[in-house]
Amino acid sequence: MKHMSKIVLLMGALAVSACTGAGRFDSADSGVGGSDFDAGAGAGTGGGLGDPTSPTYFQQAIGDRVLFVVDQSSLTSEAQSILNAQAQWLITNSDYVAVIEGHADEQGTREYNLALGGRRANAVREYLISQGVSASRLKFVTFGKERPIEICSEESCYAKNRRAVTVIAGGLTS
Amino acid sequence: MLYRMREMLCAVLAALALTLTATAQAAPLRIEITEGVVEPLPFAVPGFIAENSGAAEWGAKLAQVVADDLIGTGLFDQINEEAFISRPTSFATPVQYADWKAINAQALIMGAVTVSGDGQLTVKFRVYDVFSDSELGRGLQFQGTTDGWRRMAHKVADAVYSRITGETGYFDSRVVFVSETGPKNERKKRLGIMDYDGANVQYLTDSSSIVLAPRFSPTGDRVLYTSYATGFPRIHVLDVGDTRSRILETQSDKMSFAPRFAPNGVTAVYSLSEGSNTDIFTMDLASGQSSRLTNTPAIETAPSYSPDGGRIVFESDRSGSQQLYIMSANGGEAQRISFGQGRYGTPVWSPRGDLIAFTKQHKGRFHIGVMRTDGSEERLLTASFLDEGPTWAPNGRVIMFTRETQGASGQSNLYSVDVSGRNLKRVRTPGAASDPSWGPLQ
Numbered sequence: 001m002k003h004m005s006k007i008v009l010l011m012g013a014l015a016v017s018a019c020t021g022a023g024r025f026d027s028a029d030s031g032v033g034g035s036d037f038d039a040g041a042g043a044g045t046g047g048g049l050g051d052p053t054s055p056t057y058f059q060q061a062i063g064d065r066v067l068f069v070v071d072q073s074s075l076t077s078e079a080q081s082i083l084n085a086q087a088q089w090l091i092t093n094s095d096y097v098a099v100i101e102g103h104a105d106e107q108g109t110r111e112y113n114l115a116l117g118g119r120r121a122n123a124v125r126e127y128l129i130s131q132g133v134s135a136s137r138l139k140f141v142t143f144g145k146e147r148p149i150e151i152c153s154e155e156s157c158y159a160k161n162r163r164a165v166t167v168i169a170g171g172l173t174s
Numbered sequence: 175m176l177y178r179m180r181e182m183l184c185a186v187l188a189a190l191a192l193t194l195t196a197t198a199q200a201a202p203l204r205i206e207i208t209e210g211v212v213e214p215l216p217f218a219v220p221g222f223i224a225e226n227s228g229a230a231e232w233g234a235k236l237a238q239v240v241a242d243d244l245i246g247t248g249l250f251d252q253i254n255e256e257a258f259i260s261r262p263t264s265f266a267t268p269v270q271y272a273d274w275k276a277i278n279a280q281a282l283i284m285g286a287v288t289v290s291g292d293g294q295l296t297v298k299f300r301v302y303d304v305f306s307d308s309e310l311g312r313g314l315q316f317q318g319t320t321d322g323w324r325r326m327a328h329k330v331a332d333a334v335y336s337r338i339t340g341e342t343g344y345f346d347s348r349v350v351f352v353s354e355t356g357p358k359n360e361r362k363k364r365l366g367i368m369d370y371d372g373a374n375v376q377y378l379t380d381s382s383s384i385v386l387a388p389r390f391s392p393t394g395d396r397v398l399y400t401s402y403a404t405g406f407p408r409i410h411v412l413d414v415g416d417t418r419s420r421i422l423e424t425q426s427d428k429m430s431f432a433p434r435f436a437p438n439g440v441t442a443v444y445s446l447s448e449g450s451n452t453d454i455f456t457m458d459l460a461s462g463q464s465s466r467l468t469n470t471p472a473i474e475t476a477p478s479y480s481p482d483g484g485r486i487v488f489e490s491d492r493s494g495s496q497q498l499y500i501m502s503a504n505g506g507e508a509q510r511i512s513f514g515q516g517r518y519g520t521p522v523w524s525p526r527g528d529l530i531a532f533t534k535q536h537k538g539r540f541h542i543g544v545m546r547t548d549g550s551e552e553r554l555l556t557a558s559f560l561d562e563g564p565t566w567a568p569n570g571r572v573i574m575f576t577r578e579t580q581g582a583s584g585q586s587n588l589y590s591v592d593v594s595g596r597n598l599k600r601v602r603t604p605g606a607a608s609d610p611s612w613g614p615l616q
Contacts, residue, residue: 071495073450106578109519109533109562110387110609111432112489112496114400114407115445115452115473118429122450141406142429142447146384151358153559153580 053093055168062089066124068162070107073119075127083124086166087131100124100140101165103147105158110144117142124164214251215280215338217244220258222285222297223265229287229295232323236287236297239327242371243345244334247572248597253279265298274304281310283334293319297326301334311337324373325616332615344567345370348613349574350388350397350414353377354586354606363608365399367414370567370612372602378417387563388412390613391435397611398422398433398442409433409444411459423462424455432475436503437483443467445475454488456503467505478522479503480547487511487521487530487547498532500547511549520563523547526570529593533562533575542575544593555595560584563608568615574601576608 049057058064063086066079075083090098102121104113121140129135150157219241222233244250259273265286274282285299298315302308314333316326325346332343353366353375362381365388368374378397379385386407388399397412404421409430412419424430424446433444436456443456452473457464468474472492479486480503487500493510496517501508512518516536523530527547534541534554540561545552560578567573571593578586586608588601601610 106560106584107538108535109476109496111445111475112473112491112519114386114429114431115447115475118447118452119450119473126449143384146361146386148359151582151584153582153584 052089055096058086058089058093058166058168062086064167065163065165067159068120068164070105070158070162071116073116073123075123080127083127084131087128087133090128090133090137091131094137096168097137097139097170098128099167099169100128100138101147101167102140102142103161103163103165104145105161106145106148106153107158108145114142114144117144120162120164124166128166214249216251216253216278217241217281217283217334218253218258218274218277218279219244219283219285220255220262222287222299223262225265225286225288228289228291232287232289232295232320233285236285236323236327236330237283239324240283240285240331240334243328243331246371246599247335248592249339250281253277265300269302271302271304271307274302279304281334281338283330285330289320295320295323295326297323297330299330299333301337324369328369341571342569342615344569344572344612344615346616347568348390348394348616349565349588349601350378350390350611350613351588351603351607352385352388352609353381353604354608355381358582358584365397365412366603366607367397368603375604378412378414379419387432387609387611389434389611392437392439392614394613394616396435396439398435398444400431400433407431409442411442422457422459424457424464432477434478436479437481443477443479443486445477454486454505465505467501468508476520480523481525481527487523489519489521496535498530498545498549511545511547512552513549514552522564522566524566524570525568529570531564531566531573533564542573542591544573553595555591555593556589556598561589563610565610565612567612572597574610574612576610578608 049060051057063082066082100121102117104116121142125138125140128138148161150160219237222236224230224233241252245252257277259276260270262284282302282304288296296317298313300313301310303310316329318326328345331345335343347370348367349370350367352363354361354363356362363385364381365378365385367376367378384402386400388397390397395414399410400407401410407429409422410419411422429447431445433442435442440459441456442459445452446455451471452475454467454474454477455464456467470492472490474488474490477486477488484503485500486503489496490499496519497510498512498518498521499508499510516534518532518534520533521530529544530547531544534543539557541554542556542561542564543552543554558577559580562576564573564575572590574588574590576586577589578584585606588603588607588610590601591598
């Protein structure tokens with residue numbers, strides 16, 4: 001059983017990184033968001049992509065974020081497949097907790113966007129719980145439109161800013 | 175003849191209101207930024223006469239602030255000092271009306287200033303209705319420390335504005351706001367406080383964590399705001415006097431934001447997020463006792479009390495998009511008041527009670543607008559890439575708001591506009607700024 005779930009996890013991770021991860025991270029690396037992303041990766045425990053139990057692996061191979069349609073918090077099928085892999089990783093690496101950060105693009109009023117970011121983060125949290133991750137390991141927070149990763153005022157940037165990011169935080173034991 | 179000036183301005187205001195109403199009826203949802211034919215009223219304000227040697231440096235400065243306040247309303251026009259025929263040398267000398275009529279000064283403001291040995295400034299003034307050869311109202315005098323000299327000038331201007339327009343002034347007031355630095359994706363924010371005209375900026379917090387949407391208490395002694403000091407958005411209350419703040423003990427495991435004081439200053443109304451749902455609650459600030467006002471699965475936020483404290487206007491997306499609603503201050507059933515095209519948010523009740531200011535999003539543009547409390551007579555006052563978060567001047571005649579420019583180098587600034595849609599202008603701040611909250615007349 002254990003063997004089986006690992007294989008599934010690995011396949012899931014590969015599939016996700018193949019179909020959704022690459023393009024997004026490439027463009028993030030080339031844009032202003034790149035430094036943010038690199039900093040996040042560097043803050044990991046030093047385990048490279050090769051160590052599937054590292055937060056860096058979670059962030060880069062599994063994919064730490066899902067994107068949303070304008071003014072929506074429902075999860076697309078693409079988002080669900082990323083979250084399936086996130087859930088599997090979290091179940092396997094049970095020492096870690098996560099904070100899910102919900103964000104909105106700048107096309108909205110400040111306080112509504114806070115609520116909208118909260119809705120998005122909570123949608124991710126509830127989905128991960130439905131996939132078997134313990135609720136006690138998942139916190140969520142909204143940043144509204146306060147922390148965009150892309151700063152242009154065009155849909156290409158907005159699309160990346162309407163996101164929920166699962167941030168792996170220190171282990172339960174640490 | 176005593177009321178000639180007031181009548182003229184009132185007639186102008188009334189004519190403007192008629193024009194706006196007429197166009198509003200013809201096309202209620204069109205942007206209405208009319209450049210009407212309001213002729214500003216010409217006034218003269220000679221430098222205040224220094225009545226002792228220590229006061230010499232203050233005369234011109236005081237007159238300048240008075241003039242700037244009046245010109246800033248868009249309703250007055252200053253006559254250049256070079257045009258003056260006579261120059262008053264004593265506050266007691268009778269006014270030579272003919273000299274002021276000749277340069278078409280309809281109002282004349284005469285002031286005098288003395289400074290005592292211990293640094294007390296005494297400012298007195300009289301206003302004259304030049305074309306009726308008479309004084310308008312009676313002379314008044316203000317006293318304070320030299321540090322507060324601008325406030326004394328604002329008080330003079332408030333009195334002049336009030337006597338000529340019949341409205342309460344708004345110059346001796348302050349604004350709390352968010353001061354911003356850094357790029358969009360790493361913006362640093364801290365709370366600032368300043369005079370309404372951007373003078374005397376002080377900072378109330380540092381920028382170690384994100385702070386948002388401060389709101390003045392009715393007396394201006396405290397500020398409610400949202401801070402990420404805990405890592406999560408939580409409402410804090412700050413004492414303006416000593417800048418100490420404390421977290422408002424809403425439910426500690428839930429995010430709270432969008433706070434606003436009730437007119438009684440002892441109750442706050444705010445939003446609390448639970449799961450995917452955001453509802454409106456009130457709290458007694460002294461006891462910490464809270465109660466729920468809305469209970470739907472929708473996002474309900476941006477609550478604002480009516481001036482009598484009896485009702486609350488707020489935004490909700492219960493219909494599927496952001497719209498404005500009014501409910502009793504005790505909660506219960508709410509009436510939707512916004513029915514135009516687009517999304518409506520951040521409603522703020524006018525201190526006069528008659529209007530609701532709001533942010534509207536329609537076809538990719540943002541507008542600041544006003545409507546009556548039943549939702550009728552909607553008028554949009556501004557249009558830009560991103561205008562949001564109106565706040566009312568204490569007399570309900572002017573609205574200040576945030577305007578953010580587009581693109582990677584986009585920046586926020588404060589703007590003000592008359593409720594008529596006229597006199598749109600940027601408010602002077604030391605750097606980028608957002609989320610103004612206009613305090614009371616001091």
